[in-house]
Amino acid sequence: MSVTIQNLNKHFGDFAALKNINLELNVGELTALLGPSGCGKTSLLRIIAGLDFADSGKIWFAKREVTELSAAQRKVGFVFQHYALFRQMTIFDNVAFGLQVQPRRVRPSKAEIADRVFKLLQLVKLEHLAQSYPDQLSGGQRQRVALARALAVKPEVLLLDEPFGALDAQVRKTLRRWLRTLQHELNITTVFVTHDQEEALEVSDRVVVMNQGRVEQVDLPRNIYYAPQTEFVTEFVGDNNVFHGHLQQDQLIIGEFVHQIKANGKPNHNHGSTTAYVRPYELTLSRHSNNALAKGEISHIYNIGFLTRVEIHSSQSQQPIEVLLTQAQFQQQQYQLGETVFLIPDNLNLFQNMNL
Numbered sequence: 001m002s003v004t005i006q007n008l009n010k011h012f013g014d015f016a017a018l019k020n021i022n023l024e025l026n027v028g029e030l031t032a033l034l035g036p037s038g039c040g041k042t043s044l045l046r047i048i049a050g051l052d053f054a055d056s057g058k059i060w061f062a063k064r065e066v067t068e069l070s071a072a073q074r075k076v077g078f079v080f081q082h083y084a085l086f087r088q089m090t091i092f093d094n095v096a097f098g099l100q101v102q103p104r105r106v107r108p109s110k111a112e113i114a115d116r117v118f119k120l121l122q123l124v125k126l127e128h129l130a131q132s133y134p135d136q137l138s139g140g141q142r143q144r145v146a147l148a149r150a151l152a153v154k155p156e157v158l159l160l161d162e163p164f165g166a167l168d169a170q171v172r173k174t175l176r177r178w179l180r181t182l183q184h185e186l187n188i189t190t191v192f193v194t195h196d197q198e199e200a201l202e203v204s205d206r207v208v209v210m211n212q213g214r215v216e217q218v219d220l221p222r223n224i225y226y227a228p229q230t231e232f233v234t235e236f237v238g239d240n241n242v243f244h245g246h247l248q249q250d251q252l253i254i255g256e257f258v259h260q261i262k263a264n265g266k267p268n269h270n271h272g273s274t275t276a277y278v279r280p281y282e283l284t285l286s287r288h289s290n291n292a293l294a295k296g297e298i299s300h301i302y303n304i305g306f307l308t309r310v311e312i313h314s315s316q317s318q319q320p321i322e323v324l325l326t327q328a329q330f331q332q333q334q335y336q337l338g339e340t341v342f343l344i345p346d347n348l349n350l351f352q353n354m355n356l
């Protein structure tokens with residue numbers, strides 16, 4: 001079931017929480033809504049679910065307009081960050097709940113319910129805990145039960161609001177891989193809210209990056225990382241070093257440094273005040289100033305297995321500059337703490353400041 005969102009707006013009092021959202025979520029895809037706290041992810045998810053309603057705009061599930069329909073009428077499955085399981089019910093009864101409360105005329109028979117619940121518990125690999133109670137389960141297991149419960153009513157769209165947000169890092173990692181496999185097996189259109197970029201990039205088929213109630217970019221995870229279209233996406237996703245300078249034709253001028261820009265890195269306008277973003281692994285250290293962006297003093301060296309992280313203090317950057325090299329690269333050059341080095345970029349993401 002595809003989901004289409006058209007010209008959606010939502011206010012809370014005077015505050016515009018969602019501003020003209022247009023989205024097309026593809027059938028069977030796992031879409032992540034990613035953005036900082038307060039950008040409107042949960043508001044959008046709740047409106048897709050029918051738990052809240054927009055001021056204007058329309059929503060379709062395939063060809064069925066659902067804008068005015070309640071959550072129950074839309075047939076969505078929902079999983080929240082905090083496992084909302086019924087503590088006094090067994091795991092089996094928790095999963096069966098949505099089916100047992102259906103009106104008699106549509107409710108499956110007792111045997112059918114039992115069969116479906118066991119299949120779902122097998123799917124989330126918890127069939128051995130059917131007769132346990134939520135308090136006897138770990139956080140990760142409870143979230144898997146919550147997912148089985150959401151799936152029990154055969155939803156057309158599955159909506160997950162930071163489902164692993166309350167779990168520790170290791171469990172999160174295991175569960176997000178597991179969710180990805182499961183989601184592909186079931187092929188159910190899924191929307192997943194997260195403020196964790198690694199989670200969004202690893203789990204989803206497509207990522208919607210949001211900022212202050214607007215959609216900034218909708219793209220494949222690799223494009224969000226390697227080809228960010230806006231300054232916000234560049235800054236929000238992945239680590240960056242930031243340099244402020246001036247563009248003049250093909251040259252980026254930062255203080256005393258003049259860097260020749262490669263043909264593929266040129267922005268549309270080639271004049272004026274510019275911010276350059278460079279990933280830590282896209283910077284190389286050199287003892288020569290040729291085509292450098294900046295220079296500075298090595299202030300910290302940190303080995304992290306295969307990689308070496310080098311921090312550099314420079315008057316060209318407000319923050320310490322971070323460079324990631326392989327151990328081999330680093331050792332070959334024998335850089336020392338306190339040494340002055342030049343920074344050469346392999347790639348630049350340039351955004352021009354239109355106000356200046």
Ligand SMILES: Nc1ncnc2c1ncn2[C@@H]1O[C@H](COP(=O)(O)OP(=O)(O)OP(=O)(O)O)[C@@H](O)[C@H]1O
Pocket residue numbers: 012017035036037038039040041042043044195
């Ligand atoms: N019921 C409400 N009444 C008033 N303001 C609200 C309400 N719900 C959300 N907001 C505001 O709308 C904005 C978006 O909230 P929302 O919960 O959608 O953000 P979010 O991106 O999901 O953030 P988080 O990651 O912190 O959950 C926030 O500024 C929030 O304070």
